[in-house]
Amino acid sequence: MAEQPLLDVRDLSLRYPGPRGAVRALEGVSLSLSRGRVMGLVGESGSGKSSLVMALLGLPGTGAVLDAASMQFDGLDLRQQAAALRGRRIGMVFQDPGSALNPAMTIGAQVAEPLVRHLRMSRQDALDRAAALLTEVGIARAESVVRAYPHQLSGGMKQRAVIATALACEPELLLLDEPTTALDVTVEAQILDLLDRLRRERGVGMLLVSHNLGIVDRLCDDLTVLYAGRVVEQGAAATLLAAPRHPYTRGLLAAVPRADRGRMGRLAPIPGGLPDLTRPDPGCNFRPRCAFALPSCAAPQALAPQDGRLVRCHRAEAVGLAPLPGVTGAPPPPPRRPSDAPLLIATELTKTFRLGRPGLALRGGRLALRRPAELRAVDDVSFHVARGEVLGLVGESGCGKSTLGRMVLRLLGADAGRLRFDGQPVTDRPAVEFRRRAQIVFQNPNSSLNPRQTVEQALRWPLVRFGLARGAAADREVDRLLELVRLPSSYRARYPHQMSGGEKQRIGIARALASRPDFVVCDEAVSALDVSVQAAVLNLLSDLRDELGLAYLFISHDIGVIAHLADRIAVMYRGAIVEIGTAEQVLSPAYHPYTEALLSAVPLVGSGGRAARRVRLTGDASAVPDGAGCRFAPRCPRRIGGVCDTVPPPVRQPAPGHRIACHLPLETLAAIPPALGEAA
Amino acid sequence: MSGVALARPGRRWPASLVVGGAVVGVIALLAILGPWIAPYPPEEFAVLDRLRPPSAAHWFGTDEFGRDVFSRVLAGAHYSLLMGFGATGLSLLVGVPLGMLAAFHRGWVEEAVMRGVDLLISIPPVLLGLLILATTDPGLGKTVAAVGLVYVPIMTRLSRAVALGLLAEDFVDAARARADGMVRILWSEILPNAWSPIIVETALRITFAILLGSALSFLGLGPQPPASEWGLMIAESRPFIEEAPWIGLMPGLCLCALLVAVNMVGEGLRDLLDPRMRGRGHG
Amino acid sequence: MAGFVGRRLLSVVAIVWAMTVLVFGIVHLLPGSVAHMILGEFATADAIATLERRLGLNDPLWLQYWRWFSALLRGDFGLSLTMDRPAGPLILEALGRSAILAGISIVLVALLGMALGIHSAVKRGSVEDQVLTIAQYVFIAIPEFFWCILAILLFASWLGWLPATGYTPMGEGGVLRWASHLVLPVATLALGLTAHVSRMVRSSMLEALDSHYVLAARAKGMPERVVLWRHALPNALLPAITVLAIDVGLLIGGIVVAETVFSYPGLGRLLIYAIENQDLPLMMGGMIVVTAAYALANLVADLLYALLNPRIRYGGAA
Numbered sequence A: 001m002a003e004q005p006l007l008d009v010r011d012l013s014l015r016y017p018g019p020r021g022a023v024r025a026l027e028g029v030s031l032s033l034s035r036g037r038v039m040g041l042v043g044e045s046g047s048g049k050s051s052l053v054m055a056l057l058g059l060p061g062t063g064a065v066l067d068a069a070s071m072q073f074d075g076l077d078l079r080q081q082a083a084a085l086r087g088r089r090i091g092m093v094f095q096d097p098g099s100a101l102n103p104a105m106t107i108g109a110q111v112a113e114p115l116v117r118h119l120r121m122s123r124q125d126a127l128d129r130a131a132a133l134l135t136e137v138g139i140a141r142a143e144s145v146v147r148a149y150p151h152q153l154s155g156g157m158k159q160r161a162v163i164a165t166a167l168a169c170e171p172e173l174l175l176l177d178e179p180t181t182a183l184d185v186t187v188e189a190q191i192l193d194l195l196d197r198l199r200r201e202r203g204v205g206m207l208l209v210s211h212n213l214g215i216v217d218r219l220c221d222d223l224t225v226l227y228a229g230r231v232v233e234q235g236a237a238a239t240l241l242a243a244p245r246h247p248y249t250r251g252l253l254a255a256v257p258r259a260d261r262g263r264m265g266r267l268a269p270i271p272g273g274l275p276d277l278t279r280p281d282p283g284c285n286f287r288p289r290c291a292f293a294l295p296s297c298a299a300p301q302a303l304a305p306q307d308g309r310l311v312r313c314h315r316a317e318a319v320g321l322a323p324l325p326g327v328t329g330a331p332p333p334p335p336r337r338p339s340d341a342p343l344l345i346a347t348e349l350t351k352t353f354r355l356g357r358p359g360l361a362l363r364g365g366r367l368a369l370r371r372p373a374e375l376r377a378v379d380d381v382s383f384h385v386a387r388g389e390v391l392g393l394v395g396e397s398g399c400g401k402s403t404l405g406r407m408v409l410r411l412l413g414a415d416a417g418r419l420r421f422d423g424q425p426v427t428d429r430p431a432v433e434f435r436r437r438a439q440i441v442f443q444n445p446n447s448s449l450n451p452r453q454t455v456e457q458a459l460r461w462p463l464v465r466f467g468l469a470r471g472a473a474a475d476r477e478v479d480r481l482l483e484l485v486r487l488p489s490s491y492r493a494r495y496p497h498q499m500s501g502g503e504k505q506r507i508g509i510a511r512a513l514a515s516r517p518d519f520v521v522c523d524e525a526v527s528a529l530d531v532s533v534q535a536a537v538l539n540l541l542s543d544l545r546d547e548l549g550l551a552y553l554f555i556s557h558d559i560g561v562i563a564h565l566a567d568r569i570a571v572m573y574r575g576a577i578v579e580i581g582t583a584e585q586v587l588s589p590a591y592h593p594y595t596e597a598l599l600s601a602v603p604l605v606g607s608g609g610r611a612a613r614r615v616r617l618t619g620d621a622s623a624v625p626d627g628a629g630c631r632f633a634p635r636c637p638r639r640i641g642g643v644c645d646t647v648p649p650p651v652r653q654p655a656p657g658h659r660i661a662c663h664l665p666l667e668t669l670a671a672i673p674p675a676l677g678e679a680a
Numbered sequence B: 001m002s003g004v005a006l007a008r009p010g011r012r013w014p015a016s017l018v019v020g021g022a023v024v025g026v027i028a029l030l031a032i033l034g035p036w037i038a039p040y041p042p043e044e045f046a047v048l049d050r051l052r053p054p055s056a057a058h059w060f061g062t063d064e065f066g067r068d069v070f071s072r073v074l075a076g077a078h079y080s081l082l083m084g085f086g087a088t089g090l091s092l093l094v095g096v097p098l099g100m101l102a103a104f105h106r107g108w109v110e111e112a113v114m115r116g117v118d119l120l121i122s123i124p125p126v127l128l129g130l131l132i133l134a135t136t137d138p139g140l141g142k143t144v145a146a147v148g149l150v151y152v153p154i155m156t157r158l159s160r161a162v163a164l165g166l167l168a169e170d171f172v173d174a175a176r177a178r179a180d181g182m183v184r185i186l187w188s189e190i191l192p193n194a195w196s197p198i199i200v201e202t203a204l205r206i207t208f209a210i211l212l213g214s215a216l217s218f219l220g221l222g223p224q225p226p227a228s229e230w231g232l233m234i235a236e237s238r239p240f241i242e243e244a245p246w247i248g249l250m251p252g253l254c255l256c257a258l259l260v261a262v263n264m265v266g267e268g269l270r271d272l273l274d275p276r277m278r279g280r281g282h283g
Numbered sequence C: 001m002a003g004f005v006g007r008r009l010l011s012v013v014a015i016v017w018a019m020t021v022l023v024f025g026i027v028h029l030l031p032g033s034v035a036h037m038i039l040g041e042f043a044t045a046d047a048i049a050t051l052e053r054r055l056g057l058n059d060p061l062w063l064q065y066w067r068w069f070s071a072l073l074r075g076d077f078g079l080s081l082t083m084d085r086p087a088g089p090l091i092l093e094a095l096g097r098s099a100i101l102a103g104i105s106i107v108l109v110a111l112l113g114m115a116l117g118i119h120s121a122v123k124r125g126s127v128e129d130q131v132l133t134i135a136q137y138v139f140i141a142i143p144e145f146f147w148c149i150l151a152i153l154l155f156a157s158w159l160g161w162l163p164a165t166g167y168t169p170m171g172e173g174g175v176l177r178w179a180s181h182l183v184l185p186v187a188t189l190a191l192g193l194t195a196h197v198s199r200m201v202r203s204s205m206l207e208a209l210d211s212h213y214v215l216a217a218r219a220k221g222m223p224e225r226v227v228l229w230r231h232a233l234p235n236a237l238l239p240a241i242t243v244l245a246i247d248v249g250l251l252i253g254g255i256v257v258a259e260t261v262f263s264y265p266g267l268g269r270l271l272i273y274a275i276e277n278q279d280l281p282l283m284m285g286g287m288i289v290v291t292a293a294y295a296l297a298n299l300v301a302d303l304l305y306a307l308l309n310p311r312i313r314y315g316g317a318a
Helices: A049-056 A078-085 A107-119 A123-136 A155-167 A185-202 A213-219 A237-242 A247-255 A401-408 A432-437 A455-465 A471-484 A489-493 A501-513 A531-548 A559-565 A583-587 A593-601 A642-646 A666-670 B015-037 B069-104 B108-121 B125-135 B140-167 B170-177 B182-218 B230-240 B246-273 C002-029 C034-039 C045-055 C061-073 C087-122 C127-141 C144-158 C170-209 C212-219 C224-261 C267-276 C280-308
Strands: A007-016 A023-033 A038-042 A065-067 A070-073 A090-093 A173-177 A205-210 A222-227 A230-236 A304-306 A309-311 A342-355 A359-363 A366-370 A373-386 A390-394 A416-421 A438-441 A519-523 A551-556 A568-573 A576-582 A651-655 A658-661
Touching: A007 A049, A023 A038, A023 A049, A023 A222, A023 A230, A038 A049, A038 A213, A049 A173, A049 A205, A070 A078, A090 A155, A107 A123, A107 A155, A123 A155, A155 A185, A185 A205, A185 A213, A185 A593, A205 A213, A213 A237, A222 A237, A222 A247, A230 A237, A230 A247, A247 A531, A342 A401, A342 A551, A373 A401, A373 A416, A373 A551, A373 A576, A390 A401, A390 A559, A401 A438, A401 A519, A401 A551, A432 A438, A438 A501, A438 B170, A455 A471, A455 A489, A455 A501, A471 A489, A471 A501, A501 A531, A501 B170, A531 A551, A531 A559, A551 A559, A568 A583, A568 A593, A576 A583, A576 A593, A651 A666, B015 B069, B015 B246, B069 B108, B069 B140, B069 B182, B069 B230, B069 B246, B108 B140, B108 C002, B125 B140, B125 B182, B125 C002, B125 C224, B125 C267, B125 C280, B140 B182, B170 B182, B182 B230, B182 B246, B182 C127, B182 C144, B182 C224, B230 B246, B230 C144, B246 C127, B246 C144, C002 C061, C002 C280, C034 C045, C061 C280, C087 C127, C087 C170, C087 C224, C087 C267, C087 C280, C127 C170, C144 C170, C144 C224, C170 C224, C212 C224, C224 C267, C224 C280, C267 C280
Parallel strands: A038 A205, A038 A222, A090 A173, A173 A205, A390 A551, A390 A568, A438 A519, A519 A551
Antiparallel strands: A007 A023, A007 A065, A007 A070, A222 A230, A230 A309, A304 A309, A342 A373, A342 A416, A359 A366, A568 A576, A576 A658, A651 A658
């Protein structure tokens, strides 16, 4: 008999009774995890992956009805023992470290708590051990962090503290629920390295929940793909990711834009949305969205072995490796030639925010004028966007990219700098014609539409506002706009809450297009969407660019999305553009050291943790004070010396149109090896 | 989810809202119909019928002048309603525009408005009422104005906070990106989304407005005798509290019924409109 | 933290000063002369003129204000018009008695309100919780003066357990006599406010119990008792402090009413007496003192909040 698995779940079902009938969050889920192995649990939002983790902890929420043939941890029944095991032999890491830490307790107390409780350590011993744990997870000066409160730490530090807490009692199993989703990509890379090390050094088994296949590929041995509460494919991670068999898994992989593939034309979105989980569907619940569905798919499907993994699809073999419609079917697009004529020119834009208000303060018993701290959100930034061109603006949270996006539309006043649009200067109070021609699409579909307005009202008003159409002509125009964003005209009467996230985002795009602009700022326009929906919206945006000759300033933290869509790319770090050039120039050497780190931090499917070379940054962007020199110097792995801290970096030009702000000589920058893994 | 509250059509109405609303409705109806359905003229003395306990002829008994307490209670109903709804209405009328203005014009306008609000809010509510009523002749209008003034700073703060939250929403930036003016933005983007949190807060304030107004009347700083404001009736009944407790108890019970009902409406509205109260628990 | 305390102290001073301007302004700028107000509507022109001269009412307003304000700064509240005694000692004596009433009430409200609120949050949805919730609904809404009447009727008139009105100094009748006069006022004051506080504590406790950090504490294997007392409660207490500060404002209103009904010789009753008798120095002084007391109570609440909230205690990164 083989070694007893660490975690063994058979036929787990979870229902949440509700007013409209029970929500079947999980149906017949089975999985098994051996000691020291890492299993990925993948699926889009609503697939039930978080519910599964909470059920394993014995915390499925109030009212949940749990049902399983077996649910064992090291031979113990989790249904009875979960409370005794969690925190002691099973550790848990949550998605958002900001809300998972108690704001009223010190970090040390929170890390030490399970030690005192489960291992009966004395308080002082536990605190000492907490400091050691914090050091182990890569926190410098752990002795002072022990006494700190959560709000004093950055996101990455908080997540390290959460991991330290989970590790405190040396658990054999770690449950990780999207442990890096709330973090920046360079910080995410640090955390992934840490998890990798823990797996190797401590032999901790892990169940890693993620929507990001790159992360799964980086860390996992095994993979379980969940769709709407059911396991659709299960097997070795390498096998599944290299050659997925279930149409859903294949769709997920095909929908992700990838930095290493560059502009590869259209992505393959998965049409439709999640099924209603209150209505049981005995057949394949993916079939309404499946390209290969047949009437026979309405029959119950079993999870059956095939090609060295389990697949819940009776057509998997028949469909075999038939291409997904829309992926290889479409020929690669002809190379577009955006015109060289600049449409928008931004020169030396600068914006400083005051943090807090000026006021009086007692200092050393004397009243003194308190000057508020200042934040240079955008610092002396210059760039241009040509007609019909997509300029991708990439950077981590807080780098000022959204601020910059609003500044070029004059939605936010600049402290200094000039802006020209189509040859005309744009003042702080721009002409209506500029407003008509320059529009914006937002990140959050819930916030971008007025909840009290119907689609028709939202789309009609810009037409009237700019005097483009009224009456019956406006009616036809609203229909045309809906058609542009591929929605039926029956959507006119809908309110935002009657639409899905992807549909709302389409309406946001239609609204921006109503005034027939030729420049659109897309501010993280696809970041809030699930991969399958994101692919559809990205396709739409690139089609619209081709059909209407739009120019985009496309802002994103996701280098994959940027690489997919952008003609040129600007990399931003703490308010400054550190590198700008064509997509090819930026994605291959010569690099700015930050670009290099950013690219090598991206977890890619197909690299399988084999990525030859990783550049890792320490700390995060927010921890660094403003200085006179290079903004990146304090974290830069290629820092030369004092000159980086004190002198603003000069601009190097490896090629025409390619600018890098760095003290390193051009030859050194050019000699940096490629940071993106070769495409698998 | 975004901070915009929205009543989804078809949601069940909370029981407290239905019951409370019905009671308030009945009291309002009685206040309007009072003059026609009152069994006796409320100010008519009847020396022979002094201090009669409740009976078939006098449902709520009679007071020290032989006046029918039931008729007086009916005639006094409108005072409490006016104090509650009038004062909060007044505070809305002044506070909402002030708050919106402060949210829109960051800078010295906001600074001036909000410092004024800070000051008014630092004065105990009852004191603000006393200050105004002590220096002028009392009366219903004055009481309404005084109670309204107490809630102006609260409404200003609230509507500023609501407007600030909405101004940070992307759809307002979308409006600014198409050069919509301040009036248009306020009217179609802010107000339609602001009313529900403001209504919720207002409804919860009405209880306190009635409480404060009737307390001021009780202290003799509201409508003057022979008016039959319920707080005043209770105050006037104090010398006879042992002999004829019904003179004070009857208007008191009516006042309590009204207050509890108004409070129920407020809580019910909150359950209906406030997204934070919905969907507790994780799933 | 020192800066925070400094700023808050400064604001207390600013509030009290602004109140002097407001009180003085309203009294002197409203239609109708001050002398008229004092002497009543049947006063002769002669008498009014004499009084105006005596009180310096013909001087420019700023001079009158300065006279009054500078006297205030020296602790001189002027002479009570009706009692012909300095208003200052009268006010301070009454303030002391009211402070006892307010102090006992607020402590009672805080303890009882928190205990009930926490209890009903922990037992969310149970019969106890539902009964408490309904009781809160009702008790918040019932005016203090009605409680006062009921209390007098029940405990003083019918049962005869407690004195209905009056006050006996501790030195005269002993602690028991003194305390017996406090029971009914404190009880009536505490009823409504306890309902209010417990309702607010319940909702902030529910919020804390539904938070991710509580879920994380459970995932760490902490027993329910620790989750409740160490994780949820400290976070739920912060909003409770804010609510208590608001309730001090309501309490002041209640005290004015309760002192009037129970003939308790505190500041509230003194204030009503001054208003009824148009005793301006007494009234103005009383109002300034009440404002100052309220501002100080709010200051204490703010400091308590800051003390319990690490975000304020240790600034640090946002």
